[in-house]
Amino acid sequence: MIGPYVEFARKAFAREATYRVEVFTNVGSVLLRVYLFRSLWTALYAQNAAPADIPLHAMITYATIALLMGLILEIDGTRAIRERIREGTIATDLMKPISLPLYFFSDGFGQTVFHALLIVPSVLLALLLVHIDVPSPATLALFALSFALGYLVNFFLNFLMNIVAFWTLETFALQLMVRWASDLLGGQILPLSFFPGVLGTIVGALPFASIYWTPLRIYIGQVAPAEIPGLLAVQMGWLVLFAGVSAVVWRLAERRVVVQGG
Amino acid sequence: MPIIETRDLRKVFRAVKRTPGALGALRTLFSREYVDRVAVEDVTMSLEPGELVGYIGPNGAGKSTTIKMLTGILVPTSGRVVVDGLVPYAERKKNARNIGVVFGQRSQLYWDLPLIESFELLRAIYAVPPERYRTNLREFTELLEMGDFLQTPVRQLSLGQRMRGDFAAAMLHDPRIIFLDEPTIGLDVVAKEAIRNFIIRVNAERGTTVILTTHDLADVERICPRIVLIDEGKIIYDGEVERIKSEYGTHRTLVVELCDGERDVHVSGATFESRVGNSVRMQFDRNEISADQLIRRVADSYCINDVTLQEPDLESIIKRIYREGYSDPDGAVPPPAEIAR
Numbered sequence: 001m002i003g004p005y006v007e008f009a010r011k012a013f014a015r016e017a018t019y020r021v022e023v024f025t026n027v028g029s030v031l032l033r034v035y036l037f038r039s040l041w042t043a044l045y046a047q048n049a050a051p052a053d054i055p056l057h058a059m060i061t062y063a064t065i066a067l068l069m070g071l072i073l074e075i076d077g078t079r080a081i082r083e084r085i086r087e088g089t090i091a092t093d094l095m096k097p098i099s100l101p102l103y104f105f106s107d108g109f110g111q112t113v114f115h116a117l118l119i120v121p122s123v124l125l126a127l128l129l130v131h132i133d134v135p136s137p138a139t140l141a142l143f144a145l146s147f148a149l150g151y152l153v154n155f156f157l158n159f160l161m162n163i164v165a166f167w168t169l170e171t172f173a174l175q176l177m178v179r180w181a182s183d184l185l186g187g188q189i190l191p192l193s194f195f196p197g198v199l200g201t202i203v204g205a206l207p208f209a210s211i212y213w214t215p216l217r218i219y220i221g222q223v224a225p226a227e228i229p230g231l232l233a234v235q236m237g238w239l240v241l242f243a244g245v246s247a248v249v250w251r252l253a254e255r256r257v258v259v260q261g262g
Numbered sequence: 263m264p265i266i267e268t269r270d271l272r273k274v275f276r277a278v279k280r281t282p283g284a285l286g287a288l289r290t291l292f293s294r295e296y297v298d299r300v301a302v303e304d305v306t307m308s309l310e311p312g313e314l315v316g317y318i319g320p321n322g323a324g325k326s327t328t329i330k331m332l333t334g335i336l337v338p339t340s341g342r343v344v345v346d347g348l349v350p351y352a353e354r355k356k357n358a359r360n361i362g363v364v365f366g367q368r369s370q371l372y373w374d375l376p377l378i379e380s381f382e383l384l385r386a387i388y389a390v391p392p393e394r395y396r397t398n399l400r401e402f403t404e405l406l407e408m409g410d411f412l413q414t415p416v417r418q419l420s421l422g423q424r425m426r427g428d429f430a431a432a433m434l435h436d437p438r439i440i441f442l443d444e445p446t447i448g449l450d451v452v453a454k455e456a457i458r459n460f461i462i463r464v465n466a467e468r469g470t471t472v473i474l475t476t477h478d479l480a481d482v483e484r485i486c487p488r489i490v491l492i493d494e495g496k497i498i499y500d501g502e503v504e505r506i507k508s509e510y511g512t513h514r515t516l517v518v519e520l521c522d523g524e525r526d527v528h529v530s531g532a533t534f535e536s537r538v539g540n541s542v543r544m545q546f547d548r549n550e551i552s553a554d555q556l557i558r559r560v561a562d563s564y565c566i567n568d569v570t571l572q573e574p575d576l577e578s579i580i581k582r583i584y585r586e587g588y589s590d591p592d593g594a595v596p597p598p599a600e601i602a603r
Contacts, residue, residue: 007386015374018415092370094335097358098387257335 004098005106012077012110023118030071030122031129037063038130054191058220061132065219066188066212068119068126073151073188073211075115076158077108082165090257101250105155112151135221142228146215149235153210156242157182163246166253187213193222207242210235265439265471266309266332271341273302273327301327303495304341311438312469314461316482316503319492320584325475328492329441332473333361346438359388362432366444369428371416377427378412381434388435395434402430405460422453429460439471440464446481458484479577491583498588503576510579512548515572516556517541522565529559540567 017023038060045056054062081104084090093100126132135143161178165171183189186208195203203209214231217223223231279295302324309315319325330336331343334350334357343350350357363370371380385395403409406426411419419427425445432440442461446454462485464470474486482489483503491499491506499506518527520540527542528534531551535543546556553571560566 003389004383004386007383011372011375011379011383014379015372018374087368089368091330091335092363092365092368094354095333095358095361095363096387097355 005102008103008106009110009113012107013114016111016114026071026118027122027125030067030119031125033067034064034122034126035129037067053193053222054220057131057133058222059191060130062191062216062220064126064130064132066216068123069147069212069215070188071119071122072112072116073154075108075111076162077106077111078104078155078159078162080104080107081159081162082171085165086169094254094257100254101159101246104159108155133220135219139218139221142232143215143219146218146228146232146235149232149239150211150215153207153235153238153242154182156239156246157207157211159246160242160249163249163253166256182208182211185209186211187216191216191222207238210238263311264308265311265313265346266307266473267342267344268308268328268332269306269342271302271305271328271331271343272300272339273324273331273336274339275299275301300495302331302338305492305495305497307490307497307500309471309473311471312465313488314465314472314486315474316479316486316489317473317475317492318479318482318489318580323492324495325492326443329443329473329475333363333441334358359435360438362435362437362440364425364428364432364440364442364445366425366447369416369424370431371424371427373417374415376413376415377408377419380416380427380431384431384434390435394436398434398436399430402433405463406430406456422449422456425449425453425457426460429457433464433470436468437470439473442472442474442476444476444478445474446476446478454478454481461485479575479580483576491580491588493584493587498583506583507574507576507579510582511574513574514546514548514553515574516544516546516553516560517570517572518544518560518564518566519568520564521567527560527564529556529563531559532556 041059041063042056045059081090081100084093093103134140157178161171161175164174168174185192185203185206188211192200192203192209192213204213214235218228218231276296276298279297305324305328317325317328327336331338332345332350334345334352334354337351345357346360348357348360371377372383381399384390390398403412406429408423408426408430411423411427414423416424416427429445445461446457449457458481461472461474465472472485474481476482487502487504489499489501489503489506490497515535516532518541520527520542524537524540526534526537527544529544532544532546535545537543544556546553557566557569560569
């Protein structure tokens with residue numbers, strides 16, 4: 001019974017597309033940020049702030065790709081859960097013959113696809129504005145796979161944060177903390193090799209690293225091809241763990257509504 | 263076989279006990295004292311397929327708690343509930359296929375998309391066969407006069423249009439039962455009437471069972487032959503609207519227009535109520551004096567231009583029952599389920 005979920009994704013896509021002005025300002029702001037990042041890193045590298053294993057052109061590539069990934073990963077389809085709990089409309093959702101986690105996933109996915117398409121002009125213009133490395137098709141394919149895994153880990157992380165609202169109603173503070181943690185510790189702002197020694201090891205072992213750091217390392221060629229399967233396996237491991245926890249917590253949440261009233 | 267059946271249905275909510283004051287608020291953060299509140303108490307009722315039932319009660323009487331248990335999103339504390347052969351909370355998704363829900367206060371339509379897109383989404387959710395979907399859509403579009411705004415984004419619809427959209431949305435998958443919660447709230451007279459006609463029509467043509475909760479008793483009077491009255495979680499009346507009217511509505515108002523000036527009218531058997539100009543209102547009890555007798559008595563002593571007789575409407579009856587409680591004029595109150603048959 002995949003039919004409704006495909007439809008949810010399509011509707012989310014259509015819904016996103018209704019806000020046209022936002023779309024265009026978005027592209028503009030992306031280009032501005034790409035340019036700023038290039039200037040920033042060039043200046044920093046001139047001051048010798050660079051880690052040994054990432055040359056400047058790779059760093060600019062990293063920052064640009066991280067930015068574009070962020071446009072997709074920052075979309076949180078599960079935010080609707082929190083809103084619907086607060087408004088009480090979650091009760092009407094539960095009166096439908098559908099799986100709500102899948103519903104929120106498809107909705108978020110539809111939004112993602114829309115924003116992914118939106119990235120295309122940004123990417124093309126970014127290529128004109130700054131020089132970024134484009135790796136071999138094989139590496140690109142591995143990057144795509146790793147990105148997809150990171151996307152799913154990110155989805156479940158968001159999902160877990162948002163269903164906390166079933167207990168607390170308000171999750172904003174938690175949300176903000178996790179967001180910051182995942183941006184910083186996930187490698188969106190900085191490559192994780194900037195973290196020194198033990199700190200670097202710890203940060204690299206956290207689930208956040210699966211979201212930005214792993215795919216980006218693959219993209220900029222910072223890892224040997226032989227290491228890649230291991231990295232993907234780690235991502236897969238986090239994904240399975242997060243999905244499992246999400247399933248359990250969802251069951252509890254659903255039970256909670258159903259036992260105590262929405 | 264009843265399509266909806268509950269027996270001794272009960273729901274107790276448990277809430278953290280709150281102590282007043284700033285210190286008390288702090289204390290509730292740490293201590294866990296609970297208070298139990300019985301929202302629905304031993305509700306027993308039974309609905310046959312195709313019935314139109316008004317489920318009436320003041321705010322907080324337990325109406326929506328009951329509806330939530332019937333729709334499967336709330337587990338009863340105790341008691342039995344069966345809806346179309348299913349135990350709703352145990353088989354929520356399966357039950358969801360048999361029911362349709364309309365909330366006057368919240369919409370199930372997609373806010374940003376044209377109305378028609380919400381319908382298409384519902385078609386996918388309920389896997390409505392294409393042929394069936396087309397027929398239903400055509401019929402509802404005509405009945406509810408939605409042709410002009412099918413392509414309009416829902417956020418631009420008027421309340422009346424949106425409600426019509428919500429009704430169609432709830433009926434597209436041919437549910438056997440629909441739950442209507444305040445479906446005419448905030449609507450103008452014309453829109454109300456359109457919605458009422460739609461409910462009646464759908465019930466007559468498709469045999470859909472309808473449970474209507476509302477504070478607008480004109481809806482009930484117009485649509486439902488039977489009402490279930492609930493107060494403080496308990497059913498206090500379950501039976502025909504006509505019956506409650508004849509039992510409780512024994513008070514009539516006689517309005518007399520005098521032809522010879524402006525004065526109050528006093529006759530035995532009726533109580534003077536008010537006078538505006540030469541129009542006098544009197545109350546009497548139908549069981550004590552017939553209207554015919556009363557009019558004769560008035561006519562004996564006064565010159566009458568015109569008389570009108572007013573029956574009490576359901577609203578004034580229900581108001582009185584909320585205030586005084588229900589007691590069966592024939593004696594003891596039989597168990598509500600018995601009255602229903």
